[in-house]
Amino acid sequence: MSGVAPEAPAAAVPGDGAALAGECARIVRYLAGVAPSPRLLERYRAADGELFREPAGTRDRVLLDWVRRHAWSLPLLDAATALAAPDSRLRRKVLLTLALLETEPALADRFSPPELPLPFLAARLAWAGLRGALEAAAGLVLYFLLVGGRRLDREASRAERAATRP
Amino acid sequence: MTPGSAAERETVDVLVVGSGAAGVNAAYPLAEAGLAVRLLDFGNRDEVYAPLVPDRSFAEIRRSDPRQDRYFLGDRLEGVTFGTVSPGAQLTPPRQHVVRDTERLTPVLTDSFPPLESLGAGGLAATWGAGCPPFTAPDLAGFPITHADLAPCYETVATRIGISGARDDLLPFFGELEAMQPPPALDDNARRVLAEYERRRAQAGRHGFYLGHPRLALLTRELRGRAATTYRDMEFWSDAGRSVYRPQWTLDELRGFSGFAYRDGLLVERFRESAEGLVEVEARRRDGERERHRARALVLAAGTLGSARIVLRSLDRYDVRVPVVCNPHTYAPMVNLRHLGKAPVEARHSLAQLCFAWSPRGPAGSATVGHLFTYRSLLGFKLVREAPLAHREGMEIIRLLMASFAIAVIQHADEPTDAKFCALRHGTDGGPDVLEIRYALSPAERRSCDEAERAILASFRRLGCACIRRAHPGDAASAHQAGTLPMSVEERELTTTPEGRLRGTRSVYVADGAVFPRLPSKGLTFTLMANAQRVGAGLRDRLRS
Numbered sequence: 001m002s003g004v005a006p007e008a009p010a011a012a013v014p015g016d017g018a019a020l021a022g023e024c025a026r027i028v029r030y031l032a033g034v035a036p037s038p039r040l041l042e043r044y045r046a047a048d049g050e051l052f053r054e055p056a057g058t059r060d061r062v063l064l065d066w067v068r069r070h071a072w073s074l075p076l077l078d079a080a081t082a083l084a085a086p087d088s089r090l091r092r093k094v095l096l097t098l099a100l101l102e103t104e105p106a107l108a109d110r111f112s113p114p115e116l117p118l119p120f121l122a123a124r125l126a127w128a129g130l131r132g133a134l135e136a137a138a139g140l141v142l143y144f145l146l147v148g149g150r151r152l153d154r155e156a157s158r159a160e161r162a163a164t165r166p
Numbered sequence: 167m168t169p170g171s172a173a174e175r176e177t178v179d180v181l182v183v184g185s186g187a188a189g190v191n192a193a194y195p196l197a198e199a200g201l202a203v204r205l206l207d208f209g210n211r212d213e214v215y216a217p218l219v220p221d222r223s224f225a226e227i228r229r230s231d232p233r234q235d236r237y238f239l240g241d242r243l244e245g246v247t248f249g250t251v252s253p254g255a256q257l258t259p260p261r262q263h264v265v266r267d268t269e270r271l272t273p274v275l276t277d278s279f280p281p282l283e284s285l286g287a288g289g290l291a292a293t294w295g296a297g298c299p300p301f302t303a304p305d306l307a308g309f310p311i312t313h314a315d316l317a318p319c320y321e322t323v324a325t326r327i328g329i330s331g332a333r334d335d336l337l338p339f340f341g342e343l344e345a346m347q348p349p350p351a352l353d354d355n356a357r358r359v360l361a362e363y364e365r366r367r368a369q370a371g372r373h374g375f376y377l378g379h380p381r382l383a384l385l386t387r388e389l390r391g392r393a394a395t396t397y398r399d400m401e402f403w404s405d406a407g408r409s410v411y412r413p414q415w416t417l418d419e420l421r422g423f424s425g426f427a428y429r430d431g432l433l434v435e436r437f438r439e440s441a442e443g444l445v446e447v448e449a450r451r452r453d454g455e456r457e458r459h460r461a462r463a464l465v466l467a468a469g470t471l472g473s474a475r476i477v478l479r480s481l482d483r484y485d486v487r488v489p490v491v492c493n494p495h496t497y498a499p500m501v502n503l504r505h506l507g508k509a510p511v512e513a514r515h516s517l518a519q520l521c522f523a524w525s526p527r528g529p530a531g532s533a534t535v536g537h538l539f540t541y542r543s544l545l546g547f548k549l550v551r552e553a554p555l556a557h558r559e560g561m562e563i564i565r566l567l568m569a570s571f572a573i574a575v576i577q578h579a580d581e582p583t584d585a586k587f588c589a590l591r592h593g594t595d596g597g598p599d600v601l602e603i604r605y606a607l608s609p610a611e612r613r614s615c616d617e618a619e620r621a622i623l624a625s626f627r628r629l630g631c632a633c634i635r636r637a638h639p640g641d642a643a644s645a646h647q648a649g650t651l652p653m654s655v656e657e658r659e660l661t662t663t664p665e666g667r668l669r670g671t672r673s674v675y676v677a678d679g680a681v682f683p684r685l686p687s688k689g690l691t692f693t694l695m696a697n698a699q700r701v702g703a704g705l706r707d708r709l710r711s
Contacts, residue, residue: 115509
């Protein structure tokens with residue numbers, strides 16, 4: 001899976017078709033290094049409507065808007081939210097896209113375990129780990145700059161509590 | 167109660183409630199003997215996904231079926247779950263019908279024990295992992311029945327459902343089973359773990375660790391019209407060939423008996439014994455209407471909690487506490503370091519590859535038992551979700567490790583205590599009654615679990631399997647709830663006799679996990695089926711005489 005392909009920001013209207021298509025394209029490029037097929041775009045649009053009906057909270061809006069405008073930051077914020085906000089909408093959207101990609105026949109081999117000599121396997125594991133750690137380190141700085149540290153987290157928690165109150 | 171339709175007016179010999187592993191195996195000896203048996207069931211089925219899943223291997227489907235997302239992820243993305251999820255949400259989309267409607271029709275109030283219950287045809291065993299470790303004599307300590315009572319029933323059920331396994335180092339923990347088929351082939355990863363164990367057998371034995379083939383309700387030879395496994399790695403998604411046992415297969419056989427009738431779409435609510443010696447059952451149809459059935463005897467097999475609901479409501483024992491037990495469960499994902507970099511073999515089955523027992527006092531007595539699963543057909547994104555990594559790197563690491571990845575599922579024995587109970591509460595605003603469940607392990611119980619897990623994982627480490635973490639998915643996660651109406655020799659209310667008869671009734675029997683007074687560290691389903699066979703056969707003899 002290759003790196004990020006920088007891309008012009010799409011119209012940033014949440015729930016808007018073009019914005020969703022842009023969002024899907026960015027995540028697919030990040031995860032698989034390819035452009036999404038029309039069918040995948042359609043599946044993403046339908047899945048987004050099914051899973052993310054509720055309006056995003058403040059923190060999630062900030063993160064999603066930022067990623068829409070700065071595609072290069074997606075790997076960083078994905079790594080950072082794995083540690084700081086695993087339930088964030090950004091992370092959920094990336095997981096959803098990963099699931100959709102994994103069920104694409106054309107990409108089956110990308111998700112299948114390879115046979116590798118041990119040194120190559122160790123090198124690839126080490127590289128993936130190192131890259132993940134670097135992304136997380138840089139991403140955490142960006143994350144806290146964007147969401148204002150604990151303030152927005154507290155707001156998000158309050159909003160989540162209010163939403164789940166019977 | 168006034169019976170309505172002609173079918174309802176007809177009094178049968180036996181009414182059986184529930185089509186799960188207990189219900190169909192209790193019904194079998196009754197129907198086989200020519201008695202008039204009517205099985206009442208809610209009977210939800212999967213009518214959406216089953217027709218979509220091709221009869222091909224997981225690897226082939228992944229490469230070729232453009233519509234695989236429909237059954238792998240679900241039309242409503244029910245296979246993609248986030249954050250903390252209820253136990254039912256972990257089921258694959260083609261299996262989620264098993265728990266459909268339970269939140270609405272059989273609500274539970276709990277803060278720590280969200281149980282898995284079923285209103286599906288086949289019950290929870292329509293989605294089980296097919297593990298069939300029999301209880302041995304030490305496992306039955308505290309039961310008012312002996313292993314000799316159950317041994318012939320194990321054989322009868324094994325002949326009916328098909329059990330595969332081996333006579334290996336786990337034999338002392340499982341006991342003999344004449345009807346056993348040969349074990350299924352292991353995949354490469356599991357074979358390497360077993361080979362390492364065999365090389366270090368003496369050392370493992372000194373640590374009280376034993377490894378071998380699991381007993382599985384998976385056919386390796388044809389049986390009663392069902393095919394032997396073809397190693398397509400699709401057991402979590404489809405039932406092609408019927409090589410994994412599901413209670414629906416026995417239900418299909420039961421339909422061949424002239425005295426047997428199946429009525430679905432019914433939620434049984436209560437029973438009453440009449441002065442004439444009959445049992446009357448009231449059930450609610452899907453449309454909300456009620457209907458009544460009468461019989462000479464009733465067998466409750468609606469699941470541990472379902473049967474408890476029916477009994478507590480029928481006897482008007484609201485707010486009375488009854489015990490509940492459930493095997494505590496721990497998952498330990500591991501990497502088999504000796505298998506790193508190897509390509510996975512596509513021909514495999516998805517069920518437990520190996521079984522292990524930890525018994526520090528040697529190969530006798532009761533052990534802590536678990537199963538080792540290798541991981542392939544549940545898709546990688548579910549593992550990535552659990553990893554504190556960016557998805558791209560997480561997926562890369564999972565992909566590189568997947569062929570050497572394994573999950574040890576350790577389950578512990580459970581005893582009833584004052585901190586584990588349930589009670590039926592009246593529903594509010596015309597809603598259904600609510601079963602309140604409280605369940606808490608004591609610090610001593612948690613310490614005992616922890617000690618066993620550490621010892622087991624240390625033994626796996628010596629075999630080259632490095633544990634990544636221990637995950638405790640919650641107290642109800644094993645779905646092995648039992649013990650709400652325990653068998654007892656004491657004359658106590660809300661218990662059952664060793665024959666399965668509910669005390670205080672003449673002709674109401676309980677045949678499911680509700681009667682197990684405690685749980686050893688083994689899955690209960692095989693024993694539950696054997697006991698249901700025993701209860702059904704005993705009732706048959708009583709009705710005949």
